[in-house]
Amino acid sequence: MAARRARVLLPHSRVGPLRAVLQRVLIAFGLLLAVVAAVYFDRDGYRDNSGSPLSLLDAFYYATVTVSTTGYGDITPVSPGARFVNIVFITPVRVLFLIVLVGTTLEVLAERTRDDWRRTRWRNRVRDHIVVAGYGTKGRSAIRTLLNSGVDHTQIVVVDPDPRATADAADAGFVGILGDATRSSVLKQAEVGRAREIVIAAPRDDSAVLITLTARQLNPRAGIQAAVRESENAPLLRQSGADRVITSSDAAGRLLGVSTSQPHVSQVIEDLLEQGSGLDLVERPVDPSEVGLSLRDIHQPGLAVVRDGTVLAYDHDACGALRPTDRLIVARSTPRNLNPASRPDARMGEDPSQEEPSSVASAARRREQDAVDDESERD
Numbered sequence: 001m002a003a004r005r006a007r008v009l010l011p012h013s014r015v016g017p018l019r020a021v022l023q024r025v026l027i028a029f030g031l032l033l034a035v036v037a038a039v040y041f042d043r044d045g046y047r048d049n050s051g052s053p054l055s056l057l058d059a060f061y062y063a064t065v066t067v068s069t070t071g072y073g074d075i076t077p078v079s080p081g082a083r084f085v086n087i088v089f090i091t092p093v094r095v096l097f098l099i100v101l102v103g104t105t106l107e108v109l110a111e112r113t114r115d116d117w118r119r120t121r122w123r124n125r126v127r128d129h130i131v132v133a134g135y136g137t138k139g140r141s142a143i144r145t146l147l148n149s150g151v152d153h154t155q156i157v158v159v160d161p162d163p164r165a166t167a168d169a170a171d172a173g174f175v176g177i178l179g180d181a182t183r184s185s186v187l188k189q190a191e192v193g194r195a196r197e198i199v200i201a202a203p204r205d206d207s208a209v210l211i212t213l214t215a216r217q218l219n220p221r222a223g224i225q226a227a228v229r230e231s232e233n234a235p236l237l238r239q240s241g242a243d244r245v246i247t248s249s250d251a252a253g254r255l256l257g258v259s260t261s262q263p264h265v266s267q268v269i270e271d272l273l274e275q276g277s278g279l280d281l282v283e284r285p286v287d288p289s290e291v292g293l294s295l296r297d298i299h300q301p302g303l304a305v306v307r308d309g310t311v312l313a314y315d316h317d318a319c320g321a322l323r324p325t326d327r328l329i330v331a332r333s334t335p336r337n338l339n340p341a342s343r344p345d346a347r348m349g350e351d352p353s354q355e356e357p358s359s360v361a362s363a364a365r366r367r368e369q370d371a372v373d374d375e376s377e378r379d
Contacts, residue, residue, distance in 0.1 A: 027100050028097060028100045028101070031067065031093050031096055031097050031100070032063055032064065032067060032097075034093060035063035035067055035089075035090055035093055036056075036059045036063045038085055038089055039054070039059040039062050039063055039082075040054070040056055042079070042081055042082050042085060043058075045079030045080075045081050045082030046062065046075055046076065046082055047076055047078045048074065049074045049075070050074075058075060061075070062075045066090060066094065067094050067097040068097070069094060122175065123191065126157070126191050127191075128194070128195070129156065129157055129191070129194070129195050129196065130151065130156050130157070130195065130196065130198070130199060131157045131159060131187070131190050131191075131195045131197070131198045131215075132156060132157070132158050132159070133181040133187075133198070133199065133200045133201065133211050133215075134159075134160060134200065134201035134202045135158045135165040135166065135168065135176075136160075136165070136201065136203055138201035138248065139158070139160075139199070139201035142199050142201055143156060143158075143174070144275075145273075145275040145276075148274075148277070149275050149276060153172075153173040153174060154173075154175075156174045156175075157174065157175045157176075157177060157190045158174050158175070158177065159176075159177040159179065159181045159187070159190050160176070160177075160178070160181075161179060161180045161181075163178055166178040177189050177190045181200075181207075181211045181214075181215075182207055182210040183214070184214050184217070184218060187211075187214055187215060187218055188218065192215055192219050192222070193218050193219050194219075195219060197222060197223045198215045198219070198222050198225070199225050199226075200212055200215070200224065200225065200226040200227065200242070202227075204229075205229055205230055205233040205237075208226050208227065208228055208233075208237060209233070209236055209240050212224055212226055212237055212240040212241050213241065215241070216241030216242075223243050223244075224241055224242045224243050224244075225242070225243065225246070226242040226245050227246045227247075227248050228246070228247055228248070229247075231247045231250050234247055255269060255270075277334055278333065279331060279332075279333055279334075280331070280333075280334055281303070281329060281330070281331055282330060282331075282332055283306065283327055283328070283329055284327065284328055285326075285327055285328070286322050286323065286324060286325075286326045286327070288324070290322055291322055291323065291324050292322065293321075294319065294320045294322070295314050295320075295328070296314070296319075298322075298328070298330070300328075300330040300331065300332055301330060301331040302314055302319075302328055302329070302330050303329045303330065303331060304328075304329040305318070305322065305326050305328060305329070306327040306329065307323065307325075307326050307327075308325075311329070
């Protein structure tokens with residue numbers, strides 16, 4: 001079977017079909033009323049074959065047969081003013097009325113042209129963006145953290161083989177690429193070669209390895225952050241080119257252990273994982289006023305120093321004198337945002353399993369398939 005070509009879905013606003021039809025009907029009715037008003041205002045400049053003066057009903061009749069291009073000829077403009085109005089006003093209205101009647105076809109053609117232009121414009125402008133491969137639970141959580149840490153919607157590109165997922169991403173304001181991220185042609189559609197970071201949140205570890213290999217081949221300089229389910233696959237991802245690997249099953253297990261023995265510590269960890277609200281861990285450069293000071297002397301609680309790519313714990317001897325080129329890992333407290341609608345990630349939908357009932361079945365099928373894959377891997 002031939003591979004399905006990748007599609008680029010740009011953020012857009014949807015208009016329901018009923019609303020679109022009502023809009024066209026209102027426009028057509030407005031044009032008709034405009035012609036009726038023009039004819040009735042200058043009714044003395046029109047002649048009826050019956051010889052009677054034009055009434056309001058005659059004005060409606062003339063406007064209807066004129067804008068619909070029927071034109072029976074029983075009512076005609078005879079004065080110079082009426083003929084001038086027909087030339088400069090009623091004829092353009094007739095054209096607009098026809099455009100409204102065939103608006104569906106014209107709208108499709110115009111939308112395709114507009115989408116092609118937007119895609120070309122996006123490709124010419126996008127660079128230093130973040131590509132997220134996988135818009136499931138892990139991918140959505142990663143994007144929420146990015147948004148809450150200050151990354152703009154326009155700097156995130158989502159790649160997923162599920163049409164529903166990419167449509168959700170486009171509705172949330174992201175550029176969505178419909179296709180398999182293990183294929184280089186799909187990642188090229190996402191302009192991976194110009195990306196600064198690549199987040200791999202694939203549902204399967206073998207897919208994560210293939211995506212990492214392909215992405216590293218297309219962009220040797222980008223940072224690649226990957227998630228795996230089994231810790232035994234983490235070294236394989238690092239060898240494939242991932243800079244950092246997160247083992248989701250081990251991380252969840254460790255958090256469960258901490259929650260059992262030290263519940264308050266677990267609460268703090270969960271707070272730290274929710275970026276942009278409550279306690280946060282941030283990485284920042286050394287302020288000029290902090291050069292030469294000890295990590296313990298800065299105004300924010302310092303946890304570590306990043307020096308020449310090495311992370312030094314707060315009690316390391318080298319943290320006694322900060323250098324201008326160091327980077328600090330510090331804790332800070334952010335006021336909790338009690339209004340979810342004002343959060344940067346407010347436009348994102350919930351996990352598919354928490355959405356409308358039609359999404360529950362697909363989420364259940366994905367979980368069932370994952371369970372079958374796990375059993376086959378154990379065998």
